[in-house]
Amino acid sequence: xxxxxxxxxxxxxxxxxxxxxxxxxxxxxxxxxxxxxxxxxxxxxxxxxxxxxxxxxxxxxxxxxxxxxxxxxxxxxxxxxxxxxxxxxxxxxxxxxxxxxxxxxxxxxxxxxxxxxxxxxxxxxxxxxxxxxxxxxxxxxxxxxxxxxxxxxxxxxxxxxxxxxxxxxxxxxxxxxxxxxxxxxxxxxxxxxxxxxxxxxxxxxxxxxxxxxxxxxxxxxxxxxxxxxxxxxxxxxxxxxxxxxxxxxxxxxxxxxxxxxxxxxxxxxxxxxxxxxxxxxxxxxxxxxxxxxxxxxxxxxxxxxxxxxxxxxxxxxxxxxxxxxxxxxxxxxxxxxxxxxxxxxxxxxxxxxxxxxxxxxxxxxxxxxxxxxxxxxxxxxxxxxxxxxxxxxxxxxxxxxxxxxxxxxxxxxxxxxxxxxxxxxxxxxxxxxxxxxxxxxxxxxxxxxxx
Numbered sequence: 001x002x003x004x005x006x007x008x009x010x011x012x013x014x015x016x017x018x019x020x021x022x023x024x025x026x027x028x029x030x031x032x033x034x035x036x037x038x039x040x041x042x043x044x045x046x047x048x049x050x051x052x053x054x055x056x057x058x059x060x061x062x063x064x065x066x067x068x069x070x071x072x073x074x075x076x077x078x079x080x081x082x083x084x085x086x087x088x089x090x091x092x093x094x095x096x097x098x099x100x101x102x103x104x105x106x107x108x109x110x111x112x113x114x115x116x117x118x119x120x121x122x123x124x125x126x127x128x129x130x131x132x133x134x135x136x137x138x139x140x141x142x143x144x145x146x147x148x149x150x151x152x153x154x155x156x157x158x159x160x161x162x163x164x165x166x167x168x169x170x171x172x173x174x175x176x177x178x179x180x181x182x183x184x185x186x187x188x189x190x191x192x193x194x195x196x197x198x199x200x201x202x203x204x205x206x207x208x209x210x211x212x213x214x215x216x217x218x219x220x221x222x223x224x225x226x227x228x229x230x231x232x233x234x235x236x237x238x239x240x241x242x243x244x245x246x247x248x249x250x251x252x253x254x255x256x257x258x259x260x261x262x263x264x265x266x267x268x269x270x271x272x273x274x275x276x277x278x279x280x281x282x283x284x285x286x287x288x289x290x291x292x293x294x295x296x297x298x299x300x301x302x303x304x305x306x307x308x309x310x311x312x313x314x315x316x317x318x319x320x321x322x323x324x325x326x327x328x329x330x331x332x333x334x335x336x337x338x339x340x341x342x343x344x345x346x347x348x349x350x351x352x353x354x355x356x357x358x359x360x361x362x363x364x365x366x367x368x369x370x371x372x373x374x375x376x377x378x379x380x381x382x383x384x385x386x387x388x389x390x391x392x393x394x395x396x397x398x399x400x401x402x403x404x405x406x407x408x409x410x411x412x413x414x415x416x417x418x419x420x421x422x423x424x425x426x427x428x429x430x431x432x433x434x435x436x437x438x439x440x441x442x443x444x445x446x447x448x449x450x451x
Contacts, residue, residue: 033281033289034146036063036136038118040072040154040189041079043253044217044271046087048153050252051275053091053111054338057104058282061111062139062148065132067118069154069189074120084115090248094342097246101341101349118158124190126161136162140177141170147289149281150183153274155190159183160197167200178203184277184298186213198310205309207292209276212299212313215324217273221264223321224328231332232269240336240438242267249339276324279331285355285443286429294395294427294445297331299323316394323394333438350436351380355444357430358411364451365416374411375430375444383434390429398424398450420450 037052039045066081068074091098092108099105118132119125126133136159139148150159166177184207185193197204215223220232230236241249254267280288280298288296292311295301300323301311316322340349358374365371377385389407393399398420406412414428426448433441 032146033059034062034139034144034148035059035151035278035281036065036139036148037061037151037153037278038063038065038067038132038156038158039084039274040067040069041083042069042072042077042154044273045153046079046083047253047270048272048274048278049084049087050248051272051335052278053087053248054098054335054341055278055282056091056106056111057098057102059149059278060146061106061114063114063116063132063135064111065116065118065135065158066120067132067152067154067158068120068123068125070123071189072154073122073125078120081117081120085112087248087251088112088115090246090251094246094248097343097345098338098341100346101338101344101351119161124155124157124192126157126164126192126196129161129165130158132158133161133165137165140166140181141173145180148181149278150181151274151277152183152185152189152193153277156183156185156188156193156197157190160192163197163201163204174201175203178205181205182207184280185209186274186277198307202308205292206311207280207301208304208310208312209299210312212320212324213273213276215299215321216271216275218271220269220271224325228325228328231328234265234267236332237269238267240332241339244343245339246342249342284330285445287361287445295323295392297324297327300395314394330433330441334440336438337436337440350383350434350438350440352440352442353377353379353383353385353432353434355430355432355442357444357446361444361446363446363448365448366451367416367418367420369416370413371416371448372411372413373428373430373446375432376410377432377442379434379436381434381436383436386433386435388431388433390431392427392429392445396425396427396447398426402426402428404428416448416450422450424450426450 064084072078088108088111095108116132116135118130166173182205186209188210237254241252253270255270256266276298282297286296288294292301300314302314304310304312313320337350355377379385387410389404389412391402400417404412404414428446430444433439
């Protein structure tokens with residue numbers, strides 16, 4: 001009798017238990033951005049896909065959709081409609097090891113369920129609904145308020161068709177969608193953005209990496225200083241990505257020596273021109289998703305003249321590509337650590353430090369004020385940590401340089417320059433790096449606004 005009563009209590013408790021589990025699961029993901037990647041399957045898309053899958057724990061992946069571009073469409077230099085499934089199969093072989101290092105990695109089954117065929121029949125095709133465009137519509141119209149990053153690795157045509165359908169069948173939802181969707185365009189690879197999206201969706205936020213993406217594209221070796229190029233050449237790529245890190249990393253299509261026109265050697269970084277679109281949404285502490293002008297691993301932007309919410313690549317120190325390559329050591333080492341996650345247990349691998357400020361991240365201050373800046377950090381692997389404070393001048397509107405005493409200490413004090421004008425901003429980065437293998441870096445950004 002007691003045993004039967006006990007079982008009844010357990011059975012009655014199960015619905016509440018699973019309900020609480022579901023609530024907890026949803027609450028843990030409330031801050032994670034949602035992403036939909038559209039791809040034309042070019043070789044650099046496939047290279048970017050290796051990195052994308054190794055960061056799949058960073059977002060809720062709502063879709064990976066085949067689309068066309070002016071370079072690739074079905075019947076012309078087309079990679080087919082099965083290569084994404086093959087990459088997920090390779091991911092599946094690493095999944096259990098990846099999940100040991102981060103429990104948020106999605107299952108291979110979940111990722112396969114998010115693959116759709118979009119508008120692929122020709123350049124700029126957007127005349128017809130497709131499973132891919134309809135899926136984008138479904139995501140943009142749902143009740144989840146989180147931002148949805150629509151990444152155009154190829155053309156914007158499948159995204160354009162989805163927006164066209166919303167405009168014509170759900171016009172009352174256009175304001176909601178304009179606030180919810182953020183379009184990140186690589187190169188602008190057909191006419192559908194300029195001809196349809198821009199004139200019909202003027203309040204949609206658009207991050208246009210129309211040229212800046214080249215920092216990670218085929219001509220990267222022309223964009224970087226020599227000391228940065230080490231992280232893209234043979235020794236680094238072979239050691240950290242290609243060799244000994246499982247089948248997904250081994251599939252990475254580095255230059256293999258058949259392409260040696262510029263004497264780059266074998267097994268060097270080829271191209272990941274599309275990677276800035278998702279690197280922008282990796283949470284590192286740089287706060288890049290808060291404001292396009294802030295900058296981070298996916299680049300930095302400024303308002304395109306004459307537009308309401310279209311942003312184009314901005315320069316750092318007069319260099320259009322520096323907003324991406326300046327972070328090279330950090331994001332390449334981070335990628336290398338995740339390649340290790342494919343084959344190493346949590347105890348064997350390295351994981352990034354967690355950095356916290358001891359005060360608000362946004363600080364008002366008057367000219368001449370002294371501000372004490374303080375941070376702390378912990379490391380999941382108990383590695384030693386070093387701290388470095390520096391002024392990121394280009395996002396700030398105060399044009400001068402500031403002195404930061406004791407920049408390698410966990411606490412420092414700065415003086416707001418006497419010539420700073422009301423409303424100007426000063427960006428200070430707290431950069432923390434561990435001494436693990438490879439060394440990993442995270443940040444906190446402080447924005448001082450002159451009052």
